[in-house]
Amino acid sequence: MRDALLVIAWASGLVILAWIVLLLYVRRQLLVLWREPVMKYPILIIESDDWGAGPLIQAEALEQLRALLQKHSDDMGRPAVMTLGVILEVADTQAMAKHPGSYLGEDVRSPVYAGLRAVMERGVREGVFALQLHGQCHYWPSSLLAAASQAPVAAWLYGPPHPRSEELPSWLQARWTDASRLPSRPLPADAIAAATTKEAEFWRNAFGWVPDVAVPTTFVWTEAVESAWASAGIRCVVTPGRRYTRREADGNPGGVDKLIRNGQRGQGDILYVVRDAYFEPALGHVAHDLTAAVLRKWKARRPCLAEMHRYNFLDEENLQSSLRALDGALSSVLRAVPALRFLATEKLADAMRARDPELIEGAFVPRFKAWLVRIREIPRFRKLCLASGLAVPFALLERVL
Ligand SMILES: [Zn+2]
Structure with a gap:
């Protein structure tokens, strides 16, 4: 039982490490998309x-x-x-x-x-x-x-x-x-x-x-x-x-x-x-x-x-x-x-x-939701998210928010 838990912990650690490496790899694009203004209205x-x-x-x-x-x-x-x-x-x-x-x-x-x-x-x-x-x-x-x-x-x-x-x-x-x-x-x-x-x-x-x-x-x-x-x-x-x-x-x-x-x-x-x-x-x-x-x-x-x-x-x-x-x-x-x-x-x-609050969103949650949509545009990122399982926490976050 203890061995099985250790294996799961190791595997989870490796997966999380892979996610961190992936996020670091595209950090510039992630940051650019975060900074891009989020509109309050169409x-x-x-x-x-x-x-x-x-x-x-x-x-x-x-x-x-x-x-x-x-x-x-x-x-x-x-x-x-x-x-x-x-x-x-x-x-x-x-x-x-x-x-x-x-x-x-x-x-x-x-x-x-x-x-x-x-x-x-x-x-x-x-x-x-x-x-x-x-x-x-x-x-x-x-x-x-x-x-x-x-x-x-x-x-x-x-x-x-x-x-x-x-x-x-x-x-x-x-x-x-x-x-x-x-x-x-x-x-x-x-x-x-x-x-x-x-x-x-x-x-x-x-x-x-x-x-x-x-x-x-x-x-x-x-x-x-x-x-x-x-x-x-x-x-x-x-x-x-x-x-x-x-x-x-x-x-x-x-x-x-x-x-x-x-x-x-x-x-x-x-x-x-x-x-x-x-x-x-x-x-x-x-x-x-x-x-x-x-x-x-x-x-x-x-x-x-x-x-x-x-x-x-x-x-x-x-x-x-x-x-x-x-x-x-x-x-x-x-x-x-x-x-x-x-x-x-x-x-x-x-x-x-x-950053006029009449038109530009300043609140964290709507900005984060827009960012989750935008990051799908990063070349190959979506495929890598699916392959590494990072798509799961992103999907959960999208659903919760
Ligand atoms: Zn012209």
Whole structure:
């Protein structure tokens, strides 16, 4: 009997030792997931990029979106919010055709964009739009000029007025890397500093205030860009959960130098948020996809930042079908998630920074429950928990709590 007890004690000791080794092995991820803010309510932010200098149909599209967002409100009476990632300038193709070899831009202060600026500002006043810096241009101008020997780039640069940046080769749409040749190369630090200062000045000139939030074009940016943004007054960067620093030989984003969680801090105390949900009606996403994304995020007590680009709304046919899809999706998600709250990304970032008890959970038990859900994401951890039996105490804890 005594021998049997000794064997059981030994075996239990070995199992517990294995659990300790396993937990120590993933301690960094466990800690990162513990520190990530835990939301008190399900949150939905529609994040829409590329608005600004470009096709003139945008003013009409935003007018219709403004009216649509007003129709949907959360149980606090706040309307649905769509952030607009704003591009301040696009190539002035008519002027460039007269002066080939020089880059000339047309910016949102031009009278042709007066209607667009007016609807953006009205939407901001009404609380349905929140403007975020997407970039002076959706490209690095000298990279574009250097690539102008390629026929599609030349056709874009010297073609019809108010061109769509979406029509450029995707690698050239990255602003913060020299993608004139692939793989792309880093830009000089002084050029980055000058460009970010210019962006901030332009923005202040166009809108009268400094943007809080930046969304890197194609999610390619570097430590130098982030540092320059922080100096220019940017306090939050929207990320896909990682930082890409270049475009690879095949044109795809690459050179990941950082994995990112909500609330994590970067250069100059910039706060990151993670946008990794998608609602692009033109790609076939339907109401169910948005509701599923909100519920998936809520399960781990995270906010849902759903990406929905301008390209869904750039011609009359797409505009109407995308508006219908968004309308239906907002109705569905409010029905399925009655506690849902709408919020602008800058407000979410402020709440994370201040650990605002109105939105961010501070109590141990709810935070621990969220952590138990989140740790399942650690690669191979779930399998190792099952194999070692550590899944049992975790499951018991989840049930008790
Ligand atoms: Zn973009």
